Amino acid sequence: MILTIDIGNTNIVLGCIDGDKTLFVERLSTVRTKTELEYAIDIKNVLDIYHIHRDEIEGGIISSVVPQITTIVKLAVEKILKKNVLVVGAGIKTGLNIRIDNPAQLGSDLVVDSVAAIAEYPAPLLIFDLGTANTVCVIDKNKNYIGGMIYPGIGVSLDSLTAHASQLGGISIEAPEHMIGKNTTECMKSGLIYSSAAAMDGIIDRLQEKLGGEATVIATGGLAKKIVPHCRREIILDDDLLLKGLAIIYKKNRK
Missing domain, CATH: 3.30.420.40 (ATPase, nucleotide binding domain)
Known part of the structure; x- marks a missing residue:
């Protein structure tokens, strides 16, 4: 264990x-x-x-x-x-072939997500990790890490919205009863949830164009469960992805 x-x-x-x-x-x-x-x-x-x-x-x-x-x-x-x-860091064997400008800059969480996804799902792969920041890892058909994206997480977006709009207060991050909001709270919830879902759908479309075909899409992270059900693209929700990747890396480095 x-x-x-x-x-x-x-x-x-x-x-x-x-x-x-x-x-x-x-x-x-x-x-x-x-x-x-x-x-x-x-x-x-x-x-x-x-x-x-x-x-x-x-x-x-x-x-x-x-x-x-x-x-x-x-x-x-x-x-x-x-x-x-x-x-996880310098000197740790991961088995991941990283093809970006400076592999040392790649966050350890993205390395671990990618190791787990490659072990469990068919490539090419798009891996969304939704947390404080939203990240996307792109794995090509040969299981190489070729790059990705980073954009503001839903919590960061909400904090920015309430900080800069004096009439808008804080809300919980959850889907509203109506997509077309009937009050300020519903409008804010709808905007946050559905803009995040639409962003994921749009990113998937664009990255699959760049990859030249369909990719396996995985979502993980603390907020993935709140967004993925509202997406239109097929996305596998895997809450345990990062921890499974850590277990794989542990085995590779066990003495």
């Missing part, structure tokens, strides 16, 4: 993977001021909820886009497991 952790800007996603089975996936808030001990308590509490003892866990692996807390979380996990924990 492996403990897998992805540190994002908004959430830390953690789960245990045993062989091909994901035992659980949970989210903690990313708090840059927390100490090693505080993170250790949070992670230990999650393991306790699922009745998982540290002796059952072979090892751990972390990917992170928040360098300020990567080491803190690594030390927190090692405090629990009493084992060294891998961090």
Whole structure:
């Protein structure tokens, strides 16, 4: 059994993977001021909820886009497991052939998403990860990572809208009762959800044109479940994609 952790800007996603089975996936808030001990308590509490003892866990692996807390979380996990924990980065074998201007610039979360998708789905691939930022990974028919996109996430768009429009207040991110909104709240919800879904549909169309044919489209990330049901293109929702990728990379680097 492996403990897998992805540190994002908004959430830390953690789960245990045993062989091909994901035992659980949970989210903690990313708090840059927390100490090693505080993170250790949070992670230990999650393991306790699922009745998982540290002796059952072979090892751990972390990917992170928040360098300020990567080491803190690594030390927190090692405090629990009493084992060294891998961090995706320089010197880690991934097996991914990255064909962009500077492969070292590619975020570890995008590397891990791509490794998992290539292992599980037919190429070419378009991988959407919907979180604080929305990212798209493009994998060609030969399973090479050839580039992608980054654009504002739905939460960032909502924050910007409410910050710059004095008459608009905060809302929850969920589909409204009516697509054609009957009040300000419904109009905002409709605009956020359906513009995001339409953006995904449009991006898929354009990228498939560039690839010269149909691609397998996968969506993951904290907000994917809220947007994908409203898309018109065929999209596979895979909440566990990143954690499965971490498990694959862990096995490639196991001594």
